[in-house]
Amino acid sequence: MEQLARRIASGLTDPCQPSFCAxxxxxxxxxxxxxxxxxxxxxxxxxxxxxxxxxxxxxTTERPEEDRASLEGNLxxxxxxxxxxxxxxxxxxxxxxxTARLLEATTLSLIHFIHxxxxxxxxxxxxxxxxxxxxWPSSKEDILPRGPGPSCxxxxxxxxxxxxxNVFRTFCSIFLICDEMxxxxxxEDRRTRFVRAVCGHLDYAVEDHMRFPEQTMNDDSQAAxxxxxxxTILLQSLKLKADLEALIRGLENRLLGSLDRAMDVLGELxxxxxxxxxxxxxxxxxxxxxxxxxxxxxxxxLNALEEALQLGDIFGGxxxxxxxxxELRICAAPNCSRPEHELGKKLLVCSSCKVVRYCSRECxxxxxxxxxxxxxxxxxxxxxxxxxxxIDAEPSAFAAACRAANIGADDLGVINDGLNxxxxxxxxxxxxxxxxxxxxxxxxxEEHRALADKxxxxxxxxxxxxxx
Numbered sequence: 001m002e003q004l005a006r007r008i009a010s011g012l013t014d015p016c017q018p019s020f021c022a023x024x025x026x027x028x029x030x031x032x033x034x035x036x037x038x039x040x041x042x043x044x045x046x047x048x049x050x051x052x053x054x055x056x057x058x059x060t061t062e063r064p065e066e067d068r069a070s071l072e073g074n075l076x077x078x079x080x081x082x083x084x085x086x087x088x089x090x091x092x093x094x095x096x097x098x099t100a101r102l103l104e105a106t107t108l109s110l111i112h113f114i115h116x117x118x119x120x121x122x123x124x125x126x127x128x129x130x131x132x133x134x135x136w137p138s139s140k141e142d143i144l145p146r147g148p149g150p151s152c153x154x155x156x157x158x159x160x161x162x163x164x165x166n167v168f169r170t171f172c173s174i175f176l177i178c179d180e181m182x183x184x185x186x187x188e189d190r191r192t193r194f195v196r197a198v199c200g201h202l203d204y205a206v207e208d209h210m211r212f213p214e215q216t217m218n219d220d221s222q223a224a225x226x227x228x229x230x231x232t233i234l235l236q237s238l239k240l241k242a243d244l245e246a247l248i249r250g251l252e253n254r255l256l257g258s259l260d261r262a263m264d265v266l267g268e269l270x271x272x273x274x275x276x277x278x279x280x281x282x283x284x285x286x287x288x289x290x291x292x293x294x295x296x297x298x299x300x301x302l303n304a305l306e307e308a309l310q311l312g313d314i315f316g317g318x319x320x321x322x323x324x325x326x327e328l329r330i331c332a333a334p335n336c337s338r339p340e341h342e343l344g345k346k347l348l349v350c351s352s353c354k355v356v357r358y359c360s361r362e363c364x365x366x367x368x369x370x371x372x373x374x375x376x377x378x379x380x381x382x383x384x385x386x387x388x389x390x391i392d393a394e395p396s397a398f399a400a401a402c403r404a405a406n407i408g409a410d411d412l413g414v415i416n417d418g419l420n421x422x423x424x425x426x427x428x429x430x431x432x433x434x435x436x437x438x439x440x441x442x443x444x445x446e447e448h449r450a451l452a453d454k455x456x457x458x459x460x461x462x463x464x465x466x467x468x
Contacts (some may be wrong), residue, residue: 001035004028005044005051011078012054015061021082022075022106023093029109030089041116045135052117052136055110057145060154068103075102108162115166118143118173130341140178152184160197163204168230172237179337186246195251201231202258209265225269228262232274235281245288252289256282260297315399318412322382322391325355325419332356332375333363350375353382355391356419378418381411 004024011020032040044051063071079096082088099105117136130138137143144151159171175181185191205227238244248255259282266275279300286296325332329340329347338359340347347357348364356375358364367375389401402412 001028001031001040002043002047004031005048007084009048009051009054012051012058015054015058016063016067017074018058018071019078021078021084022096022102022109023079023082023088024084025106025109026092026096027087027089029112032113037116042135044113045117046133049136049138049142052114053142053145055114056143056151059107059111059114059158060144060146060151062150062154072102075106104161107158108164108167111158111162111164111170112166115170115173118170118177140180143174144178144180148178148180148184149187152181153187153190156185156190156194156197160193160200163201163227165226165230168201168227168234172230172234175234176237182243186243191247192251195248195255198231198235199251199254199258201227202262205231206258206261206265209269225271228266229274231262232277236277239281239284244284248285248288252285256285256289259285263299315402315412316395318385318402318415319391319393319395319398321416321419322355322385326391329357331359331363333358333367334373335366336363350379353379353386355382373418375418377414381407381415384411385415 005028008020008024008028012018032044076097079085079088079093085093096102096105130140146154155171155174159167175185185194205225208227209225238247259278263275263278263282266272266278283296283300286300331338331347336359340357343359347359348361350356350358350364356367358367369376384405385402385407388405389398391398393401
């Protein structure tokens with residue numbers, strides 16, 4: 001396996017005139033998956049950084065159309081002239097040579113190696129810190145070798161071209177690990193191509209599903225469902241991390257049409273959780289589009305109220321948010337957000353709440369009293385919670401301790417708003433209390449009065465008269 005990896009890495013030295021064999025790439029994939037994949041992955045990540053680095057350089061190299069045609073011929077020629085052709089699987093080689101779009105097929109095979117690596121490293125998403133044990137990737141430069149702009153441009157190109165679950169997951173992982181991708185994705189042509197690609201992939205998955213009876217779950221229908229599943233995860237990531245309004249500007253109706261069709265299919269499949277996740281994205285898109293609440297489809301209005309009803313378990317949501325914030329290794333100051341690994345030292349922890357971190361005393365002082373969400377509003381409330389329970393307590397024990405300490409909806413609303421918007425808080429309206437949001441939802445939606453009454457009763461049960 002290692003000899004194969006070295007040979008392919010050597011053939012990737014010049015990304016414009018590569019000399020690696022596409023059949024050997026498939027051979028390496030077979031050998032990798034035939035053995036102990038965890039051991040094989042660690043071996044490659046530890047001893048073959050060049051292999052991964054050169055794959056990323058190859059994948060993110062921009063090529064004019066005429067160069068792509070030339071490269072197609074070059075890839076076929078290297079298969080036929082490979083010194084190790086006797087080790088090729090004859091059927092695989094035949095399939096490679098018959099492939100009309102060999103560059104796309106080969107790029108997909110190479111991206112699969114990156115996918116395995118990044119999925120094994122998802123701790124980086126939370127901590128924004130790279131491995132200290134010599135594992136690839138060791139920096140953002142490894143993942144975005146040509147810088148955020150050009151690398152993002154080609155990643156969007158392959159995202160649009162290759163409707164493959166591993167490509168979706170790889171793009172999602174890179175987007176979450178490398179904050180620079182968020183700004184690079186907003187370049188006008190890039191964002192338009194990306195949003196249209198998301199819509200196209202959603203539509204393609206829906207069309208694939210429509211080709212098969214619901215009771216039939218063959219490879220093709222399973223692939224269609226997997227695409228929907230991975231696109232749902234990607235859209236949720238965009239909802240949490242991206243400037244969604246800037247990203248989809250002018251394309252709201254196109255995206256809403258694709259989301260509506262995808263939610264219909266997920267409803268037919270009984271995948272209510274995935275449908276609910278897409279509905280939460282659709283609600284935000286309607287908000288960006290300025291759709292009046294009564295004009296939003298009834299099913300989405302119901303979804304909004306169901307989300308409100310789930311806030312009866314608001315203690316669990318607050319606990320998860322505090323846990324996540326405690327794990328983050330990013331400066332909490334609104335205008336900074338420097339990751340710990342860039343500093344070369346540990347971030348400073350707030351001595352009061354012991355949850356948020358800062359790169360300097362100056363950032364800590366600034367965040368304490370300035371901005372729309374000064375930390376002093378959140379800090380005392382977190383401290384009050386952690387005085388009576390632990391963030392690692394069982395959810396039921398956490399909720400019981402909060403209720404016993406008379407911690408109410410408004411306290412949790414301030415914590416939710418302050419921690420959820422630590423980095424991108426500027427320019428957002430002053431938050432309403434959670435109880436107020438519930439009340440507004442009840443007043444606005446006459447069609448779902450029964451559900452609204454349930455919300456009201458749940459609030460009264462959990463928080464007493466303060467929920468009014």
